[in-house]
Amino acid sequence: MDEAGSSAGGGVSGFRPGVDSLDEPPNSRIFLVISKYTPEAVLRERFSRFGDIQDIWVVRDKHTKESKGIAFIKFARSSQACRAMEEMHGQCLEPNNTKPIKVFIAQSRSSGSHRDVEDEELTRIFVMIPKSYTEEDLREKFKVYGDIEYCSIIKNKVTGESKGLGYVRYLKPSQAAQAIENCDRSFRAILAEPKNKPSESSEQDYYSNMRQEALGHEPRVNMFPFDQQSEFPNFDKNENRGQEAISKRLSVVSRVPFTEEQLFSIFDIVPGLEYCEVQRDPYSNYVYLVSGKNVGYAKFADRMSANDAISTLHGKILNGVRLKVMLADSPREESNKRQRTY
DNA sequence: CGACGGGACGC
Protein backbone atom coordinates (compact mmCIF):
# COMPACT_ATOMS: atom_id res chain seq x y z
CA MET A 1 0.00 0.00 0.00
CA ASP A 2 2.30 2.67 -1.13
CA GLU A 3 1.13 3.79 -4.53
CA ALA A 4 -1.45 6.12 -3.06
CA GLY A 5 0.62 7.74 -0.37
CA SER A 6 3.39 9.36 -2.35
CA SER A 7 1.48 11.77 -4.54
CA ALA A 8 -0.85 13.24 -1.96
CA GLY A 9 2.00 14.75 -0.01
CA GLY A 10 0.04 14.52 3.22
CA GLY A 11 -1.91 17.74 3.36
CA VAL A 12 -3.73 16.88 6.54
CA SER A 13 -2.57 18.45 9.73
CA GLY A 14 0.54 16.77 10.98
CA PHE A 15 -0.08 13.20 9.92
CA ARG A 16 2.59 11.18 8.18
CA PRO A 17 1.68 9.99 4.70
CA GLY A 18 2.30 6.40 5.71
CA VAL A 19 -0.38 6.62 8.34
CA ASP A 20 -2.89 8.40 6.17
CA SER A 21 -2.50 5.94 3.33
CA LEU A 22 -4.04 3.28 5.55
CA ASP A 23 -7.37 4.83 4.70
CA GLU A 24 -6.70 5.80 1.11
CA PRO A 25 -9.01 5.65 -0.69
CA PRO A 26 -11.54 6.35 2.07
CA ASN A 27 -13.48 3.39 3.43
CA SER A 28 -11.21 0.81 1.84
CA ARG A 29 -10.26 -0.83 5.15
CA ILE A 30 -12.41 -3.19 7.20
CA PHE A 31 -12.40 -3.82 10.93
CA LEU A 32 -13.16 -7.37 12.02
CA VAL A 33 -14.10 -8.97 15.30
CA ILE A 34 -13.06 -12.62 15.09
CA SER A 35 -11.97 -15.52 17.24
CA LYS A 36 -8.65 -15.20 19.04
CA TYR A 37 -7.65 -18.46 17.43
CA THR A 38 -8.24 -17.56 13.80
CA PRO A 39 -4.88 -17.19 12.05
CA GLU A 40 -4.11 -14.61 9.42
CA ALA A 41 -3.92 -17.30 6.74
CA VAL A 42 -7.62 -18.06 7.20
CA LEU A 43 -8.47 -14.38 6.80
CA ARG A 44 -6.48 -14.22 3.60
CA GLU A 45 -8.12 -17.36 2.32
CA ARG A 46 -11.65 -16.14 3.01
CA PHE A 47 -11.29 -12.48 2.03
CA SER A 48 -9.04 -12.52 -1.03
CA ARG A 49 -12.01 -13.17 -3.30
CA PHE A 50 -13.33 -9.67 -2.64
CA GLY A 51 -10.40 -7.89 -4.21
CA ASP A 52 -6.81 -6.81 -3.94
CA ILE A 53 -5.74 -7.17 -0.34
CA GLN A 54 -2.98 -4.71 0.45
CA ASP A 55 -2.54 -5.54 4.11
CA ILE A 56 -3.84 -7.93 6.72
CA TRP A 57 -3.16 -7.20 10.35
CA VAL A 58 -4.26 -9.35 13.26
CA VAL A 59 -3.98 -7.20 16.38
CA ARG A 60 -1.98 -8.87 19.13
CA ASP A 61 -1.04 -8.11 22.68
CA LYS A 62 2.30 -6.38 22.57
CA HIS A 63 3.87 -8.67 25.14
CA THR A 64 2.11 -12.01 25.05
CA LYS A 65 1.63 -11.93 21.27
CA GLU A 66 -1.82 -13.36 21.76
CA SER A 67 -4.42 -12.27 19.26
CA LYS A 68 -6.98 -9.83 20.66
CA GLY A 69 -9.62 -11.24 18.36
CA ILE A 70 -9.67 -8.22 16.09
CA ALA A 71 -8.12 -7.59 12.73
CA PHE A 72 -7.89 -5.07 9.90
CA ILE A 73 -7.85 -5.82 6.20
CA LYS A 74 -6.92 -3.10 3.72
CA PHE A 75 -8.31 -3.39 0.21
CA ALA A 76 -7.36 -1.38 -2.84
CA ARG A 77 -10.88 -0.07 -3.32
CA SER A 78 -13.76 0.93 -1.09
CA SER A 79 -16.20 -1.18 -3.10
CA GLN A 80 -14.10 -4.25 -2.32
CA ALA A 81 -14.06 -3.50 1.39
CA CYS A 82 -17.82 -2.88 1.36
CA ARG A 83 -18.53 -6.12 -0.45
CA ALA A 84 -16.38 -8.01 2.03
CA MET A 85 -18.37 -6.46 4.87
CA GLU A 86 -21.73 -7.20 3.27
CA GLU A 87 -20.87 -10.80 2.44
CA MET A 88 -18.89 -11.79 5.52
CA HIS A 89 -20.56 -10.00 8.44
CA GLY A 90 -22.25 -12.67 10.54
CA GLN A 91 -20.47 -15.56 8.84
CA CYS A 92 -18.47 -18.24 10.63
CA LEU A 93 -14.91 -18.51 9.41
CA GLU A 94 -14.12 -22.02 10.54
CA PRO A 95 -16.27 -25.12 10.92
CA ASN A 96 -15.27 -25.71 14.53
CA ASN A 97 -16.00 -22.13 15.49
CA THR A 98 -19.64 -21.24 15.99
CA LYS A 99 -19.25 -17.56 16.72
CA PRO A 100 -20.19 -15.40 13.76
CA ILE A 101 -17.69 -12.70 12.97
CA LYS A 102 -18.40 -8.99 12.76
CA VAL A 103 -17.22 -6.88 9.88
CA PHE A 104 -17.38 -3.10 9.63
CA ILE A 105 -15.78 -0.41 7.54
CA ALA A 106 -12.88 0.75 9.72
CA GLN A 107 -12.85 4.24 11.13
CA SER A 108 -10.11 6.25 9.52
CA ARG A 109 -7.08 6.27 11.71
CA SER A 110 -7.00 10.02 11.97
CA SER A 111 -10.59 10.24 13.18
CA GLY A 112 -9.79 8.73 16.54
CA SER A 113 -13.36 7.50 16.86
CA HIS A 114 -14.16 3.87 17.54
CA ARG A 115 -17.87 3.86 16.94
CA ASP A 116 -19.15 1.58 14.20
CA VAL A 117 -19.50 3.21 10.82
CA GLU A 118 -23.13 2.79 9.87
CA ASP A 119 -24.73 2.05 6.53
CA GLU A 120 -26.44 5.41 6.71
CA GLU A 121 -23.08 7.04 6.14
CA LEU A 122 -22.04 4.70 3.35
CA THR A 123 -25.06 4.40 1.08
CA ARG A 124 -25.83 7.96 0.00
CA ILE A 125 -23.81 9.86 -2.59
CA PHE A 126 -23.74 13.55 -3.41
CA VAL A 127 -23.36 14.56 -7.06
CA MET A 128 -23.20 17.59 -9.29
CA ILE A 129 -25.57 17.36 -12.22
CA PRO A 130 -26.84 19.50 -15.08
CA LYS A 131 -29.60 21.85 -13.97
CA SER A 132 -31.90 20.25 -16.49
CA TYR A 133 -31.80 16.89 -14.71
CA THR A 134 -34.97 15.54 -13.14
CA GLU A 135 -34.95 12.91 -10.40
CA GLU A 136 -35.77 10.39 -13.09
CA ASP A 137 -32.76 11.44 -15.17
CA LEU A 138 -30.59 11.07 -12.09
CA ARG A 139 -31.99 7.63 -11.39
CA GLU A 140 -31.39 6.53 -14.97
CA LYS A 141 -27.74 7.60 -14.81
CA PHE A 142 -26.99 5.91 -11.51
CA LYS A 143 -29.08 2.77 -11.47
CA VAL A 144 -26.37 0.84 -13.30
CA TYR A 145 -24.29 0.82 -10.10
CA GLY A 146 -26.90 -0.77 -7.87
CA ASP A 147 -30.36 -0.72 -6.35
CA ILE A 148 -31.45 2.84 -5.70
CA GLU A 149 -33.64 3.57 -2.70
CA TYR A 150 -34.36 7.13 -3.78
CA CYS A 151 -32.98 10.11 -5.67
CA SER A 152 -33.43 13.75 -4.79
CA ILE A 153 -32.36 17.05 -6.27
CA ILE A 154 -31.73 20.26 -4.38
CA LYS A 155 -34.07 22.93 -5.68
CA ASN A 156 -34.81 26.55 -5.07
CA LYS A 157 -37.68 26.48 -2.66
CA VAL A 158 -39.63 29.29 -4.29
CA THR A 159 -38.94 28.87 -8.01
CA GLY A 160 -38.49 25.11 -7.88
CA GLU A 161 -35.49 25.25 -10.19
CA SER A 162 -32.67 22.78 -9.71
CA LYS A 163 -29.46 23.91 -8.08
CA GLY A 164 -27.53 21.28 -9.97
CA LEU A 165 -26.89 19.11 -6.91
CA GLY A 166 -28.40 15.75 -6.15
CA TYR A 167 -28.41 12.79 -3.80
CA VAL A 168 -28.69 9.10 -4.59
CA ARG A 169 -29.30 6.57 -1.83
CA TYR A 170 -28.40 2.97 -2.58
CA LEU A 171 -29.42 -0.12 -0.68
CA LYS A 172 -25.86 -1.29 -0.11
CA PRO A 173 -22.60 0.47 0.70
CA SER A 174 -20.81 -1.41 -2.09
CA GLN A 175 -23.25 0.05 -4.61
CA ALA A 176 -22.60 3.61 -3.51
CA ALA A 177 -18.88 2.89 -3.58
CA GLN A 178 -19.10 1.52 -7.12
CA ALA A 179 -21.03 4.59 -8.24
CA ILE A 180 -18.33 6.84 -6.83
CA GLU A 181 -15.56 4.77 -8.36
CA ASN A 182 -17.07 4.31 -11.79
CA CYS A 183 -19.41 7.18 -12.66
CA ASP A 184 -18.26 9.97 -14.94
CA ARG A 185 -15.88 12.31 -13.17
CA SER A 186 -18.00 15.28 -14.13
CA PHE A 187 -20.52 14.17 -11.51
CA ARG A 188 -17.91 14.75 -8.80
CA ALA A 189 -19.53 11.96 -6.82
CA ILE A 190 -18.62 11.70 -3.16
CA LEU A 191 -20.26 10.15 -0.14
CA ALA A 192 -22.88 12.47 1.28
CA GLU A 193 -22.48 13.68 4.82
CA PRO A 194 -25.29 12.38 7.02
CA LYS A 195 -28.04 14.91 7.18
CA ASN A 196 -27.98 15.70 10.86
CA LYS A 197 -24.30 15.99 11.17
CA PRO A 198 -22.79 16.09 14.64
CA SER A 199 -20.27 18.85 15.19
CA GLU A 200 -17.52 16.28 14.50
CA SER A 201 -15.11 17.61 17.07
CA SER A 202 -16.52 16.24 20.30
CA GLU A 203 -18.26 13.30 18.74
CA GLN A 204 -17.58 10.74 21.41
CA ASP A 205 -20.39 11.80 23.71
CA TYR A 206 -22.85 12.40 20.93
CA TYR A 207 -22.55 8.94 19.47
CA SER A 208 -22.50 7.08 22.73
CA ASN A 209 -25.73 8.83 23.61
CA MET A 210 -27.26 7.84 20.30
CA ARG A 211 -26.27 4.24 20.85
CA GLN A 212 -27.80 4.23 24.28
CA GLU A 213 -31.04 5.43 22.81
CA ALA A 214 -30.99 2.96 19.98
CA LEU A 215 -30.05 -0.11 21.95
CA GLY A 216 -30.88 0.78 25.54
CA HIS A 217 -34.42 0.47 26.82
CA GLU A 218 -33.78 -3.00 28.18
CA PRO A 219 -33.90 -6.06 25.99
CA ARG A 220 -37.14 -5.49 24.12
CA VAL A 221 -39.37 -7.60 26.29
CA ASN A 222 -42.28 -6.37 24.26
CA MET A 223 -41.14 -8.89 21.75
CA PHE A 224 -44.68 -10.19 21.89
CA PRO A 225 -46.77 -7.21 22.84
CA PHE A 226 -50.36 -8.29 23.18
CA ASP A 227 -51.67 -4.83 23.79
CA GLN A 228 -50.76 -2.92 20.72
CA GLN A 229 -53.98 -2.99 18.76
CA SER A 230 -54.57 0.59 19.79
CA GLU A 231 -51.83 1.80 17.50
CA PHE A 232 -53.04 -0.10 14.50
CA PRO A 233 -52.76 0.73 11.69
CA ASN A 234 -50.13 3.36 12.47
CA PHE A 235 -47.03 1.24 13.01
CA ASP A 236 -44.65 3.22 15.14
CA LYS A 237 -42.81 5.58 12.84
CA ASN A 238 -39.99 5.78 15.35
CA GLU A 239 -37.19 6.96 13.14
CA ASN A 240 -38.71 7.54 9.77
CA ARG A 241 -38.14 11.14 8.88
CA GLY A 242 -39.79 10.92 5.54
CA GLN A 243 -37.75 9.24 2.86
CA GLU A 244 -34.46 10.59 4.17
CA ALA A 245 -34.30 7.94 6.86
CA ILE A 246 -32.75 4.68 5.92
CA SER A 247 -35.07 1.71 6.20
CA LYS A 248 -34.15 -0.93 8.70
CA ARG A 249 -37.59 -2.47 8.89
CA LEU A 250 -38.71 -5.35 6.78
CA SER A 251 -42.24 -6.31 5.90
CA VAL A 252 -43.14 -9.96 5.74
CA VAL A 253 -46.11 -11.01 3.68
CA SER A 254 -47.69 -14.45 3.48
CA ARG A 255 -50.82 -15.93 2.00
CA VAL A 256 -51.30 -17.86 5.23
CA PRO A 257 -51.54 -16.48 8.77
CA PHE A 258 -48.55 -16.72 11.10
CA THR A 259 -47.94 -15.81 14.71
CA GLU A 260 -45.48 -13.36 16.17
CA GLU A 261 -43.67 -16.27 17.77
CA GLN A 262 -43.26 -17.94 14.41
CA LEU A 263 -42.02 -14.73 12.86
CA PHE A 264 -39.50 -14.25 15.62
CA SER A 265 -38.23 -17.81 15.41
CA ILE A 266 -37.32 -17.54 11.76
CA PHE A 267 -35.92 -14.00 11.93
CA ASP A 268 -33.93 -14.60 15.08
CA ILE A 269 -31.29 -16.49 13.10
CA VAL A 270 -30.19 -13.24 11.47
CA PRO A 271 -27.88 -11.14 13.65
CA GLY A 272 -29.03 -7.63 14.39
CA LEU A 273 -32.72 -8.35 14.90
CA GLU A 274 -34.26 -5.83 17.31
CA TYR A 275 -37.86 -6.94 17.35
CA CYS A 276 -40.65 -8.56 15.40
CA GLU A 277 -44.29 -7.61 15.37
CA VAL A 278 -47.43 -8.56 13.54
CA GLN A 279 -50.54 -6.58 12.91
CA ARG A 280 -52.75 -8.57 15.18
CA ASP A 281 -56.35 -9.52 15.06
CA PRO A 282 -57.49 -8.69 18.59
CA TYR A 283 -59.55 -11.87 18.77
CA SER A 284 -57.08 -14.45 17.54
CA ASN A 285 -53.45 -15.28 17.78
CA TYR A 286 -52.99 -14.77 14.11
CA VAL A 287 -52.09 -11.72 12.15
CA TYR A 288 -54.51 -9.17 10.99
CA LEU A 289 -55.53 -9.28 7.39
CA VAL A 290 -54.44 -6.25 5.43
CA SER A 291 -55.69 -6.08 1.88
CA GLY A 292 -56.02 -9.83 1.91
CA LYS A 293 -52.43 -10.30 3.02
CA ASN A 294 -50.94 -11.38 6.28
CA VAL A 295 -48.32 -8.86 7.31
CA GLY A 296 -45.60 -8.77 9.93
CA TYR A 297 -42.63 -6.54 10.54
CA ALA A 298 -39.07 -7.15 11.66
CA LYS A 299 -36.81 -4.30 12.74
CA PHE A 300 -33.03 -4.56 12.52
CA ALA A 301 -30.18 -2.62 14.04
CA ASP A 302 -28.87 -1.52 10.67
CA ARG A 303 -29.45 -1.84 6.99
CA MET A 304 -26.70 -4.41 6.58
CA SER A 305 -28.52 -6.81 8.91
CA ALA A 306 -31.83 -6.08 7.25
CA ASN A 307 -30.32 -6.92 3.88
CA ASP A 308 -28.95 -10.15 5.33
CA ALA A 309 -32.43 -11.05 6.49
CA ILE A 310 -33.88 -10.45 3.06
CA SER A 311 -31.36 -12.66 1.32
CA THR A 312 -31.67 -15.34 3.98
CA LEU A 313 -35.43 -15.41 4.40
CA HIS A 314 -37.13 -14.15 1.27
CA GLY A 315 -38.90 -17.08 -0.31
CA LYS A 316 -38.53 -19.28 2.75
CA ILE A 317 -41.45 -21.56 3.52
CA LEU A 318 -43.61 -20.86 6.59
CA ASN A 319 -46.81 -22.77 7.24
CA GLY A 320 -46.51 -24.31 3.83
CA VAL A 321 -46.25 -21.17 1.72
CA ARG A 322 -43.49 -18.90 0.54
CA LEU A 323 -42.81 -15.71 2.49
CA LYS A 324 -42.25 -12.42 0.77
CA VAL A 325 -39.65 -10.41 2.69
CA MET A 326 -38.83 -6.86 1.64
CA LEU A 327 -37.93 -3.47 2.99
CA ALA A 328 -40.79 -1.75 4.74
CA ASP A 329 -41.38 2.00 4.67
CA SER A 330 -39.54 2.27 1.39
CA PRO A 331 -41.27 4.95 -0.65
CA ARG A 332 -39.62 3.58 -3.75
CA GLU A 333 -41.03 0.12 -3.35
CA GLU A 334 -44.04 0.84 -5.52
CA SER A 335 -42.26 2.45 -8.44
CA ASN A 336 -39.50 -0.13 -8.30
CA LYS A 337 -42.05 -2.76 -8.93
CA ARG A 338 -43.45 -0.83 -11.83
CA GLN A 339 -40.12 -0.48 -13.53
CA ARG A 340 -39.16 -4.11 -13.26
CA THR A 341 -41.88 -5.83 -15.23
CA TYR A 342 -42.41 -8.94 -13.19
C1' DC B 1 -7.12 36.07 -24.71
C1' DG B 2 -10.98 32.47 -23.55
C1' DA B 3 -13.19 28.42 -19.98
C1' DC B 4 -12.31 26.69 -14.80
C1' DG B 5 -14.06 25.16 -10.49
C1' DG B 6 -17.55 24.69 -7.66
C1' DG B 7 -20.51 21.23 -3.25
C1' DA B 8 -25.24 20.28 1.10
C1' DC B 9 -30.52 18.52 2.08
C1' DG B 10 -37.96 22.74 4.40
C1' DC B 11 -37.53 21.02 11.04
Added chain:
DNA sequence: CGACGGGACGC
Protein backbone atom coordinates in the same frame (compact mmCIF):
# COMPACT_ATOMS: atom_id res chain seq x y z
C1' DC C 1 -18.30 -6.83 23.96
C1' DG C 2 -14.26 -4.86 19.90
C1' DA C 3 -9.86 -0.03 17.31
C1' DC C 4 -4.47 0.73 15.29
C1' DG C 5 1.86 -2.83 13.79
C1' DG C 6 5.74 -3.06 10.85
C1' DG C 7 9.33 -0.84 8.50
C1' DA C 8 12.49 2.75 7.26
C1' DC C 9 13.22 8.14 6.20
C1' DG C 10 16.55 12.47 -0.34
C1' DC C 11 15.71 18.22 1.65
